[in-house]
Amino acid sequence: MSLGNVGFRQLHAYVSGPITDSLAARLFVSKTDRDGFTLNRFDGRLGQDFHDLNLRGQLLYKPTDTLTLRLIGDWGRQHSFTAGTILLGAIRTYDNGTNFANNYYDRAARLGYTPVPADPKLRTTDVDANPRYAMNQHGLNLTADLDLGAATLTSVTAYRAWNWYPHNDGDSTSIDAGADFHQSNEQRQVSQELRIASNGDRPVDYVAGLYYLYQSIRAEAVNRYGSRAADWFLPPTTNAAVGAAALNDYNVVSQSRPVTDSYAAFAQTTWHVVPGVDLTTGLRYTYETKTGYFDQVATGRSLAGLTAAQQAAAQTIRSRYGIANRYEAETKAGRLSGQATLSWKVAEPVLGYVTYARGNKFGGLNLANITTTGQFAANPVIAPETIDSYEAGVKTTWFGGRLTANAAAFWTDVKDYQTTIIDIERNGVSFFTNAAKVRTRGFEGDVRATPTRWLTLYASGTYDDARYISYANAPCPIEITGRTLCDLSGQRLPGVSEWAASAGGEVRAPIANMAGRSGEVYFGSDYSYRSSTNTTASLSRYSVIPAYDLLNLRFGFRTDDGLFDIQLWGRNVTDETYFLSRAAANTGAITGTLGDPRTYGITLRTRL
Numbered sequence: 001m002s003l004g005n006v007g008f009r010q011l012h013a014y015v016s017g018p019i020t021d022s023l024a025a026r027l028f029v030s031k032t033d034r035d036g037f038t039l040n041r042f043d044g045r046l047g048q049d050f051h052d053l054n055l056r057g058q059l060l061y062k063p064t065d066t067l068t069l070r071l072i073g074d075w076g077r078q079h080s081f082t083a084g085t086i087l088l089g090a091i092r093t094y095d096n097g098t099n100f101a102n103n104y105y106d107r108a109a110r111l112g113y114t115p116v117p118a119d120p121k122l123r124t125t126d127v128d129a130n131p132r133y134a135m136n137q138h139g140l141n142l143t144a145d146l147d148l149g150a151a152t153l154t155s156v157t158a159y160r161a162w163n164w165y166p167h168n169d170g171d172s173t174s175i176d177a178g179a180d181f182h183q184s185n186e187q188r189q190v191s192q193e194l195r196i197a198s199n200g201d202r203p204v205d206y207v208a209g210l211y212y213l214y215q216s217i218r219a220e221a222v223n224r225y226g227s228r229a230a231d232w233f234l235p236p237t238t239n240a241a242v243g244a245a246a247l248n249d250y251n252v253v254s255q256s257r258p259v260t261d262s263y264a265a266f267a268q269t270t271w272h273v274v275p276g277v278d279l280t281t282g283l284r285y286t287y288e289t290k291t292g293y294f295d296q297v298a299t300g301r302s303l304a305g306l307t308a309a310q311q312a313a314a315q316t317i318r319s320r321y322g323i324a325n326r327y328e329a330e331t332k333a334g335r336l337s338g339q340a341t342l343s344w345k346v347a348e349p350v351l352g353y354v355t356y357a358r359g360n361k362f363g364g365l366n367l368a369n370i371t372t373t374g375q376f377a378a379n380p381v382i383a384p385e386t387i388d389s390y391e392a393g394v395k396t397t398w399f400g401g402r403l404t405a406n407a408a409a410f411w412t413d414v415k416d417y418q419t420t421i422i423d424i425e426r427n428g429v430s431f432f433t434n435a436a437k438v439r440t441r442g443f444e445g446d447v448r449a450t451p452t453r454w455l456t457l458y459a460s461g462t463y464d465d466a467r468y469i470s471y472a473n474a475p476c477p478i479e480i481t482g483r484t485l486c487d488l489s490g491q492r493l494p495g496v497s498e499w500a501a502s503a504g505g506e507v508r509a510p511i512a513n514m515a516g517r518s519g520e521v522y523f524g525s526d527y528s529y530r531s532s533t534n535t536t537a538s539l540s541r542y543s544v545i546p547a548y549d550l551l552n553l554r555f556g557f558r559t560d561d562g563l564f565d566i567q568l569w570g571r572n573v574t575d576e577t578y579f580l581s582r583a584a585a586n587t588g589a590i591t592g593t594l595g596d597p598r599t600y601g602i603t604l605r606t607r608l
Contacts (some may be wrong), residue, residue: 004601007035022063028056029474037597038082041116047083051469066147083125084593093264093483093590102235103588113175120577123464129179138161152252157191164375189215208267215260223252245301246314252322253528254296256367262288276345287334288541294367296325327372329380335360363383366432383434386415407445414438420475420497420537436471440464457505477540478584491539499531519559523603526552535581542590548578562607570600
């Protein structure tokens, strides 16, 4: 049980034990609630709160010494008021000095709206559309293991459902402009795996099997415009009557449903060439079919009161924001993946290895509002990515396991990288497809030491040079004007920090008598660092998350038998202001989502 600031309350509990000689059960429950830490000026609510409830049950049945059945079921739900995007400013001029016409502050002034201060430390938002999300999920998994002596036959049958219902303010202000922008998803999947794995010591260990997956996602995308949509979204030169009729109270709703059937066969062997030298090889062939449709409808105010010219102008406006559109698409592909690893126990404490793997990220369907016919038709089918990975490293253990140290170097090439492009041959349309070649390379290491039973230390670090090797037809960042596309070849890949590191440890001291029991007092800390990273494919400088570091501390008492453990803890104890995301909208508004501020509390653990 935990209590903390920001209204934090958490309970984790489980009970486990036998029912009969051959049947055992476990039930786990977790409940977490936390108030928000952003203030919505519009209604005084606290955004980015969190409410989560999860249940998980297991049954373990062993009718014979050779057969084991395990049934696992889980259910969970979450909900939150998500008004958490913080205004950081707005772009007023492009990089070439040209005025950013009709930018965020221009629109606000024209409508008589006063934006919140652009100060992330205030954690203040101002939205009127009740932004929120609700999520629920559930699943079942049945695993059967049959011991055949020389091998074990395993069957894994699983079902999972996941439902996601978000609602977002489309203009990030308290103006009734973007009343609700969201995409909800209802996913269902069924999988079946059958595999056989060798038992005991033998010159060659093996595992082989078959796998099938069915997945269906029903998605609904909604753009619902409010009573002042034209005032906010359209340029001030737009005829007021035309703009209001075209966009105010306009609704664009699309339905899509991709369906995937995936079939695979796989095998892996480990050949113990000589003592200390192993060669592991594996192959997997996967064949996937994907089918789907996109169906969009749009409804709005009647245009009957406008002149013919005004109706044509209104229809042109609507075509930019979404009109009726329907198409179907499908793709089929078979791909072979594989890997080989050679490991060598150079000496008792040192294991070296080299590995090569070829993998695939299967393609899909771009079920979005794109044109699939006519002059500017785009292909909704996304081809697979091909990934070639190389790694070499050492794993070491010293002083009877009191010190472990590992290091590795890696290199990965990605061909047909799936990302967003601007196609100048299709009227500058932007869509998701295969466009780029990507490379990541670097090294990583970690060390863990227990010099005495009362002290544990750890540290790890990664350097990752991840770049677009070729990305010539990329969308330009928002600060660039006068160009249709930009060449981002050679630039760093978004979402990847060049440097990441963590370190920490725990020091303990024995206490002879804690309520009549032996125990210990302990103090621990955890530190993490991430260098800057970009969060958009176009690599806008307004999407850069600056480097940040976080420090967590804990102090507590615990008994050796686990009867109780009382811990005081603090997370982000320096109250670092850091971002989870940053971006600039087409209005020029620069916004970001902040990470958690300093939190602290107390946790009690007990075992009966």
